[in-house]
Amino acid sequence: MKFNVNQQELQQALNFCQGVIEKRSTLPILSNILLDAQNSRLTITATDLDLIFIHQLNNIEVLEEGKTTTTSSIMYDIIRKFSSGKKINLTLNEKNKLHLESDKSIFNLNCISASEFPFTEDDFNQDEFIIKSKQLLKLLNKCKFSISNDETRHYLSGIYIHKTEFEDKYYLTAVATDSHRMSISKIRLDKDIVFEPIILPKKTIFQLCSLLDNYDGEVKISNVKSKIKFELNNSVLISKLIDGKFPNYIQVIPKNNQKKLEIDLKLFLNSVDRVASVSLDKKDGVKFILKKDSLNLSVNNTNSGDGKETLSVKFDHDLEISFNSRYLIDIASQLDGEKVEIYLNDSGSPALLKDPGDFNSIFVVMPMKG
Numbered sequence: 001m002k003f004n005v006n007q008q009e010l011q012q013a014l015n016f017c018q019g020v021i022e023k024r025s026t027l028p029i030l031s032n033i034l035l036d037a038q039n040s041r042l043t044i045t046a047t048d049l050d051l052i053f054i055h056q057l058n059n060i061e062v063l064e065e066g067k068t069t070t071t072s073s074i075m076y077d078i079i080r081k082f083s084s085g086k087k088i089n090l091t092l093n094e095k096n097k098l099h100l101e102s103d104k105s106i107f108n109l110n111c112i113s114a115s116e117f118p119f120t121e122d123d124f125n126q127d128e129f130i131i132k133s134k135q136l137l138k139l140l141n142k143c144k145f146s147i148s149n150d151e152t153r154h155y156l157s158g159i160y161i162h163k164t165e166f167e168d169k170y171y172l173t174a175v176a177t178d179s180h181r182m183s184i185s186k187i188r189l190d191k192d193i194v195f196e197p198i199i200l201p202k203k204t205i206f207q208l209c210s211l212l213d214n215y216d217g218e219v220k221i222s223n224v225k226s227k228i229k230f231e232l233n234n235s236v237l238i239s240k241l242i243d244g245k246f247p248n249y250i251q252v253i254p255k256n257n258q259k260k261l262e263i264d265l266k267l268f269l270n271s272v273d274r275v276a277s278v279s280l281d282k283k284d285g286v287k288f289i290l291k292k293d294s295l296n297l298s299v300n301n302t303n304s305g306d307g308k309e310t311l312s313v314k315f316d317h318d319l320e321i322s323f324n325s326r327y328l329i330d331i332a333s334q335l336d337g338e339k340v341e342i343y344l345n346d347s348g349s350p351a352l353l354k355d356p357g358d359f360n361s362i363f364v365v366m367p368m369k370g
Contacts, residue, residue: 001037001064001066001067001092002037002062002064002090002091002092003060004060004061004088004089004090005057005087006085006087006088007079007084007088008085011076011080012214013057014033014044014075014079015076016046016053017046017053017072018072018076019053019206019210020048020051020053020207021033021047021072021073023073025048029069029112029116029117030047031072031073032112033069033072033075034068034069034114034117034119035068035070035098036114037060037064037065038066040059040062041058041060042056043056043057044056044057045117045119047118047119048203050203050240051203051207051238051239051240052237052239053207053236054235054236054237055234055235055236056234056235068092068096069111069113069114070098070110070112071109071110075098075100075109078109079100082105083103086102089101089102093108096110096111096113097109097111098110122224122227122229122238123224124222124224124227127193127194127195127222128220128221129195129220130219130221131218132217132218132219133212133218133219133232134216135187136187136208137209137212138185139172139174139185139186139187140159140174140212141209141334142174142183142185142334142361143176144159144202144205144206145176145183145331146176146178146182146183146363147176147178147205148177148178148179149178150178154242154244155246155247156176156178156179156247157201157202157242158201159199159205160197160198160246161174161198162198163193163195170189171187171189172187172193173185173186175249177249177252180324181324181327181330181364181365182252182363184249184361184362184364185361185362186361187360197246198223198228198241199241199244200228200242204237208230211230211232211235211237215233217232217233226240227239227240227241228241252350252364253352254349254352256345257343257344257351257352259316259343259344260314260315260341260342260344261295261314261315261342261343262339262341263295263311263314263339264338265332265335265337265340268340269332271297271311272286272297272332274307275297275299275307276299277307278299278300278301278305278307279325280304283324284299284325285322285324286298286323286325287300287322288319288321288322289320290315290317290320291315291318292317293312293313293314293315293316294311294315295310295313295315296308296310297310297311317344319347320347321347322347322368322369323365323367327365328365331353331363331365334361335355335357335358336357336358337355337357338357339357340354340355341355348367349367350367351365351367352364353365
């Protein structure tokens with residue numbers, strides 16, 4: 001095997017692989033990436049057995065076809081330290097070492113035979129549909145911060161994605177909750193699709209988001225029983241799904257929150273962020289004291305002190321309620337409009353947050369006691 005490749009292209013591909021490969025893998029082969037050079041293409045594959053990432057570099061100068069595997073983290077570390085955009089020559093020599101050469105640098109990396117690499121290409125069903133990358137990214141970003149970190153309830157440690165229908169319109173709807181807060185966001189589909197509901201694991205979501213951040217185009221999605229496949233222009237991500245039943249989230253959405261609070265989004269976000277600074281671990285609740293058209297925000301921490309601010313708002317009632325400041329900041333950071341609407345009931349009931357700039361997303365936050 002012998003080929004030449006551009007440093008920048010290879011670095012970007014290896015960067016994505018770092019997110020897939022487990023740092024503490026017991027199987028040496030799982031710390032490796034599969035490099036396959038043929039037909040003027042280099043295909044790079046990384047897996048942790050639950051997630052498979054395949055990336056293709058096209059128009060590669062392949063002098064001898066072949067394949068091998070080498071340690072992902074070491075190769076990435078070397079490639080990113082080479083001069084940007086330079087040509088790198090790679091050769092698999094007779095001693096089964098991968099020989100890397102660029103400018104005056106020469107490295108020889110240990111390899112494990114490609115035949116040991118665990119890779120199965122499943123036959124995905126034909127029920128595929130296409131979605132714009134920016135829409136999918138928005139959907140994931142609006143939900144991912146609400147994913148639970150509670151290992152005991154594995155079915156909450158991902159985003160529930162399913163097809164919904166409303167007034168003859170079809171949507172791809174995403175939901176995440178850690179039982180203290182919930183995010184629901186949806187995107188309109190051009191037509192009806194065949195799509196079984198799934199729970200997408202957290203690691204897959206973060207990997208997919210980093211791919212989508214660098215890509216503007218179409219994403220082809222297809223799922224088969226326990227796996228899902230996302231196809232971008234030159235990358236494919238195949239992931240196992242979380243096996244479990246997602247709770248009935250509809251019944252958690254507050255139905256009778258009549259007290260509407262309207263605030264300028266930037267002022268609100270900055271204000272909550274400032275008063276929360278007094279709480280080191282951000283565990284202290286931010287207390288809302290609401291009166292007509294006025295919101296007093298305060299945080300009190302026994303060890304470090306207290307902070308308060310008053311904002312002009314639109315509100316017609318008297319109410320006191322406390323929230324986890326981190327939850328409010330997470331939500332507010334993902335809103336698109338210039339204002340935020342918070343629908344309240346009483347101090348013990350969950351609040352409903354809406355974005356006037358995006359009718360397709362809503363958020364629910366449980367209040368804190370005291």
